[in-house]
Each structure stands twice: as C-alpha cells, then as structure tokens.
Amino acid sequence: MRRRSKYNVAVVGVGAVGVEMLRVLRQRDFPVGDLKVLARSARVIGVDGHSYHVEAITPEAFDGVDIALFAGTEGEKGAAVTYAAEAVKRGALVIDNGADFRMDPDVPLVVPEVNPKDAKKALKARGIIANPNCSTIQMVVALAPIHKLFKIKKVVVATYQAASGAGSKAAQELFDQTRSVLDGQAAVPQVLDQRIAFNLFPHIGGFGEAGYTSEEWKMVKETHKIFHDPRIKISATTARVPVKTGHSEAVYIECRRPVDIDAVRKAFAEAPGIVVVDDVAQSQYPLPVDAEGRDEVFIGRIRKDPMDEKALWLWVVADNLRKGAATNAVQIAELFVKR
C-alpha cells in the first residue's frame, strides 16, 4: 500500500461493530482522508454527536478506497463475501471482522500484539486480512507472553460472553427482556437462542462437529492459526451471560515447563495491549463493566494451580466490540500506516 499522510477508508456495516469502528477511527486519530460508510441501504446515522451519511453498498463504492473495514455480521455470510474481492480489485486493503475468510490459508488472521508480521503477507496474497473472533482475540493476547515463556501444551477455557457479541439487537433484548421480567412479564427470546434475562446458556453460534459450537471451534482453530501451531491442545465451553458488553474468560493453561508467576507478571507488564488488574486483597480483578469502552485486554486472578506446577489460571476480560472487533481491525490498519 502506498505511504501517504491520509488514507481513504470505507467502513462496511453500521451494526454494533460498524458503529464502534467509526468511533475507534476517530478516538485513535486514524489518518482518515475520505471516509465512506457503506451498508445495505442509504441513510444518515449519528455516533457520539457526529453524523455519518451511509451510502448503499456497490462495487463502485470502493473506487479510491485505500482501506476497507468490513464489520461482518452475526450468524450469516458477511458483506465481505460479495464485496471484498471488488474492493481489492479497486486497490483497497480489506480488513474483515466477519468469519468468512478467517480460515482461508491465503488470508492472514491477525492480532497485532501477537502476529503483526502475518499482516504483511496479505499484500502478496488475496489482499484480505481477517480479524479473529472476539473470544479468540482477548485470549491470544493473554496467551502469547506465556507461550513465549513456557510453551503452552493445553488450554481449557470457559467464557462468559456479553449480549452485544450477538449484535446490537441482542444487547437491546437483554435490557428489554430484563425489564419485562422485573415487571412480572414473560421472557420471550427473539434475537438470542434462549432467555437472557437473569439466565445464561452454553450456546454461541451453531452446533457442529464433536458437539462443539462454531464459537468453540473458532477458539481452537483461530488460536492454532495465529500461533502457527496446531499442536496446542485447546478446548472451550462458550456461554452467553446477561452482561451488555465485555467478554470474560476463565483460562486454564498447562505449559511444557514449570510456571514462574513472577515471570508471567513481568511479561504482562511489558506486553503491549495488556492491563493487569490483580490485587485480590483490594478486591481488584477485571470486570466487564470496567472494560467497556476500553481498547486493552484486562488480566487478573493470575495464579498457579496449587496441584500442578506447570499450570496457571488467568481471568481475561475485554470489550468484545472494541478489542474483540473494531479496535483490533483498526490496529491492523495501523500496521500499514506509519505515522
């Protein structure tokens, strides 16, 4: 991609992630030249007091675009399936938050803190870089320093995923349904798979091979691809919880070598994008409500398994719409933008 002072950017999609992309571009002061906001239909939307003219998406809309950020959609093929190649043909670098291209061997899957060098490979391949799934991103940011120190053998993870991970309508359903239940009315799921008010369920995405959900497989396969190591045993149970935004993960890690917790803390302190919140004497550990609106991955409850010197636990929290989606995509774009 040509070096320049400003880049013409297209954001595709104006759901929860698309809106967050607009917000993150502005907040991180991304050197945006022309900004196009593309969606199925034209309209005007407001984000934080700024109004954006949304254009109806067409192949020609990508003329002159340097970087196209596709927000992706929940549970169906994203716009990138139809338009990514069109955007690339017209000279854009595509960064896709959807799931469609993640496992394509010619599409790098990138978390800038973990495998930034992979991003450059896109320029010689399909011109597309995939953003991993939200639950994968925050986990691999936490795993990377540990893998470097002690070589990870196995990861067992249980997630506590916020409603907004299923889109803005799901987040609204959480609030509306909760109010209904408090008012003594019935809870009728319309967007999410089950009642979410004062309830939770181990079902994110569709059920597939081996009884795993697609979300659980994403955590396995995407982590393998990002670490370039399919031998790491990864196993997940993913659950939706009545939280608006902010995914939490209880991550258990078995290493090949004995774990030194002080070395882990030192590595986290030096790692980019990680904030350690871990002072249990003061009841300090990461919380989803504290992570909301933040770009970092928050890690706490850092502790060795008292029964296994090669194993440790982490409690990992991040804003699923930001680091889990929009922020990571913009950070990938920043890899190409030397300021």
Next chain:
Amino acid sequence: MRRRSKYNVAVVGVGAVGVEMLRVLRQRDFPVGDLKVLARSARVIGVDGHSYHVEAITPEAFDGVDIALFAGTEGEKGAAVTYAAEAVKRGALVIDNGADFRMDPDVPLVVPEVNPKDAKKALKARGIIANPNCSTIQMVVALAPIHKLFKIKKVVVATYQAASGAGSKAAQELFDQTRSVLDGQAAVPQVLDQRIAFNLFPHIGGFGEAGYTSEEWKMVKETHKIFHDPRIKISATTARVPVKTGHSEAVYIECRRPVDIDAVRKAFAEAPGIVVVDDVAQSQYPLPVDAEGRDEVFIGRIRKDPMDEKALWLWVVADNLRKGAATNAVQIAELFVKR
C-alpha cells in the same frame, strides 16, 4: 438413631436456605413429627402459604429433637458452631449446611448419590454430618459416574454462580440494582462484593492461599474428601453472575483411561439424581432458570475433547438452594429414615 414413624425435626435459620429446608421437608413428605424452627429471634414467617412460629434458639430448644438441620450462614460462623454440640448432647443428629465442620476428620461430608455410606459414620463420631458447598455438590454428582468408569485424573472447572448463593439479600440486590441501572441510576453494591447488575466477577468468599478464593478451595478439598482421594487434581475459578438462582458449571475432566461418551451417557441415565438435558440439535441443554425449584442435577453439552481422547466436557446446572443446600441436607436425613 431410633427407628420411628415420625421424627422431631429442628430447622435452624430462616434465610434463603432455611426457608428452602422448610419447603423441601414438606414437598418431599419427610416424616416430620414436631417441627421446630429456630433463629436468633422469635417471629412468625410464611412459606408457600404455611406459617411457621420461629423460636429464639437456646440449647434447651433441642430437647426432644431427633434431627437438627442447620441452614448455615454466608461468610461467618454458623449457629452450628455454638449449638451443634448442644443438639447432639440432647440426642439429635445434626446435619449442617454451613462450612464450619466440613473439613473436620470426625465429621462426614456427604452427598447421598456419591458417598451415602459415610453418613453412618457420624453416629459413632461427633453426631454431625456436613453438607458440602453448593458448587461442590452438583459437580461431584456429575463426576461420580465418570470416576467409576474411567478414573478421574484432573478436573478444571469454571463456575457461573447465582446471586442467591450469597443469601436472600444478595438475590434482592440483583433485582433492585438491575432496576436502578435500567432506570439510569447508579449501581451501588451493598451485599455482594461488586456490582452484579449486567456484570459478573470472579470472587466468591474470601481470598486465601495461592490466590484462590475460599469457594475455589472448597471445590478442591471437599471433592477430595467426598471421593476419599486427594490425588485427583482439581482446579477452579468461581464467578458470581447476574442470575437469581441456579449455579452453572463448565466442567472439564481428564481421565486416566480413554473416554467412551456412550458409556458416560448410559451411566448418567442410570445414576440417581441426574437428569440429562442434551439435545443440541434442538437447542436443549441445562439452564439455570429451568433448574430453579428442582432437586436434580442437570447435565448437558456432554462431549469429548476432540484433541484429547481421555478428556470430556460437561455443563452442569442445579438449584443452589435446593440440591446445592436444602435438598441435599434433607436427603442426608432421609438416609436415616427407612420408610
């Protein structure tokens, strides 16, 4: 204990668990002769349309009592510390839901589906039987058939624990605080350690050795005691979630032998106290809202780790006030009551 057609029962405590004990005694048609309800102060309470005269607790109140069920308290010494010996001295068998006696080597820790024979040892020892912690009970009911089949080597568990596990005031705080947040007011924690409305936190009980919470240690040590096997590696992260009642657990189990899932399903089908809810094609798996008011342990998402033939996952849900507390205590009493 003498065989008789009716037993004089005392219920000590009228918090969330004490009330549930009164309900369970009635619902399970326990052969109650005289019923005493004891608490710090005398009053009249109503449960499901029945009214109960609560007496102020004294040592003499246990005169003539055959079975004393102590509800226990959250986060402080229970009444059993003061009164269990007084009750035993007067001829009562004490079943204590509190944490004070659980690790006493002279007090059996009993889950009737798992180690019923241990209960009888109490009669030759201190006369006290301890009820395990809620999160332990539902886990060991699920683990027992698997341990028998394949010998468990390691358990990694992450919990999703309901507010009522911290008492009825905590459950009320969940509702009140949630309404405040929906109305745009601040969320001010008063009972629980953190905001619970649309939030969750990995902190149940106090923090202790190795950075584990007391709740996490209970899952380790109580499971060892119940299975009479301290070599099983058990490691837990426990979290409070905005659910009123019903604890959920993502349980990962590594066995010494390869796992046969059909054999697991067959064992669960034959095991007492277990209901399998596991038809993912129909989006069927256990949910806390469905477990509320039920006495069984619900198990779903039964699946092998595709990367480890000796490991499997379970999703385990139970009503923390019933199977996790009141029901288990009454079931222990039932072991002594041949009808």
